[in-house]
Amino acid sequence: MRERGRTRRLLGLGARTGGALMRTRMGGQADWRALGEALFEGLSELKGPAMKLAQIMSQWDDLLPPDLAEELSRLQRQAEPMPWEGIRRTLVDEYGDLDAVFSEIEQRPFASASMGQVHRATTLGGETLVLKVQYPGLVDVLESDLAQVRRLMRLGRWLKVPQARLDALFEELAVSLRGELDYHAEAEALARYRRRYAHLDSLVIPEPLPELSGPRVLAMRYEPGTPLRELEAGDDDLRQKVAKTLVDWITEELFTHGELHADPHAGNFAVNDRGQLVLYDLGAVIPVPESRLRAMLQLLEATLAKDPLAMDEAVLKLGGRQGQGAPLSLYRESAEAVEPLFRPGEQAFGDVRVHRRLRELSPKVWAAMDRLQPPANTLLLSRTLNGHYWNLVRLGARLDMQARTRPLLEWAKG
Incomplete structure (x- = not known):
């Protein structure tokens, strides 16, 4: 029943999007703000592949209507968190008695994404860490959601995007999302990146904690920082230093190691109180x-x-x-x-x-x-x-x- 309900909601959002595109093709005016609000509310609750696609679209600031891009960009910073009870069940499945492992787990996440959310926690030994928790049931509905996303992407044909390109984009999205559910692979990527970029004093990558991680929970040492998107009006010298670090790191990624961290939205980056760039979330790393x-x-x-x-x-x-x-x-x-x-x-x-x-x-x-x-x-x-x-x-x-x-x-x- 739950899967059918998700499908109906995704189809409804697709129909609304298609209607807006049709009006513009026929010379009419679409209310992009209203469409963006509807997509934000629906996808923020549903999570999963459709929300990820919308986050990708929101990064195309130069292609989308401004009102639509602005609303979709909220999915990167304001997406509604999943209720604590669902997250708690996943944590209990992973750890058993939570009180035997943690003295505290913050119920409200400090980050919510399309496939999981992040909660701060304190171990019995007093160490602060973060737990990236996969949304309950996402594995079960992923393929069904992807089928609906493929339908949504067919709307791109109205914008003259060739079907072969839409199919390629879908396959790329599907591979990326299936990979994001593999927390073992992400832990390995974190460890690899920490070794590889240890010489970059201006870059910080959280340390994974394999002994506290599992298939649906990734534990990492807590690396606090101010989100990149909150630096826009900040100190200019700091912003220039961070920009240089970002470009140096991307250049080394591509031309020395032939890999790329492929989830560039601003919520995955922060700056700590020492002016270092903090890189979060290595769930999507691609070979180049x-x-x-x-x-x-x-x-x-x-x-x-x-x-x-x-x-x-x-x-x-x-x-x-x-x-x-x-x-x-x-x-x-x-x-x-x-x-x-x-x-x-x-x-x-x-x-x-x-x-x-x-x-x-x-x-x-x-x-x-x-x-x-x-x-x-x-x-x-x-x-x-x-x-x-x-x-x-x-x-x-x-x-x-x-x-x-x-x-x-x-x-x-x-």
């Missing part, structure tokens, strides 16, 4: 083959050269744009929009002129989607990098991206 990095850098080089023919060649090499007729004017406009960030010297990611041009490009991108088909095997990588771009915008980062990318472009030619 060297060949893909070289191809994406070829596209970047062509973009910075404002060469639309070379841009089209790079997109084709990546596996995109299978249709006829390269959108050369769109390539040219895209290059002109991006190029200011790569001029010599420090450039401001908070430059509203860049955001305005990117937002003005959005309807043109959608209109050309039948020709400009995003490469299927770079969807998650592109989405992650786009999410980090907006993290740098929130920080008001000023970075010399030309100096940072020059050696990478030379490496790509080797």
Whole structure:
């Protein structure tokens, strides 16, 4: 019965979304704010794959209608927590008598996500740690939810997104979500990242505690910090230091280790009282083959050269744009929009002129989607990098991206 109820609610939200898209296609006006509020309320309660998809969509600040993007972004910071009793049952299943292990577990979580939520706890020995607890019953409803998400994603065809691309995005989402339920894999990723980046004094990664972890509970040492999204009006020197750490770390991830933390929303990052960047949640880590990095850098080089023919060649090499007729004017406009960030010297990611041009490009991108088909095997990588771009915008980062990318472009030619 519960599964059928979830299905009905997801179908209802899908119908409402489809109605809004249909009105815009017929030249009408959609109430994106009302739709966003309905999606926030419904998905915040249901959790799971549909909520994760909405969180991913909310990171596309430059593509969604502003009112819809604003409402969906609340899922990253204000999602309603699951009632304590359900979480407590999972903890009892894992530990048995909680009083024999913990002196206290805070009933209200300090973080709620799509697949689980995080509670602070104190051991009998007085150590503060956090428990990431998987939502009860999520394993049982995951595949059913994914089937409904696939239906929802078919709405993308109304925006001229090719079915093959929608299928690729769905498969990417499904693999990612199934992986997020594997807390053993996340514990291993935490341990691996701690060893790998121990030399980065400006980065902190929580230590997993295998002796207190299980299939549905991941225990970690508590690493407090101020969420990244709350730094927007903070000290400028601190924000610049954090931005540099973020970019240094991502660059090493990609070009030294061929991996990428693929969940870039701002709630997964914080800054502690020593000014260090704290990285939470390693449930989504993806491999990035060297060949893909070289191809994406070829596209970047062509973009910075404002060469639309070379841009089209790079997109084709990546596996995109299978249709006829390269959108050369769109390539040219895209290059002109991006190029200011790569001029010599420090450039401001908070430059509203860049955001305005990117937002003005959005309807043109959608209109050309039948020709400009995003490469299927770079969807998650592109989405992650786009999410980090907006993290740098929130920080008001000023970075010399030309100096940072020059050696990478030379490496790509080797």
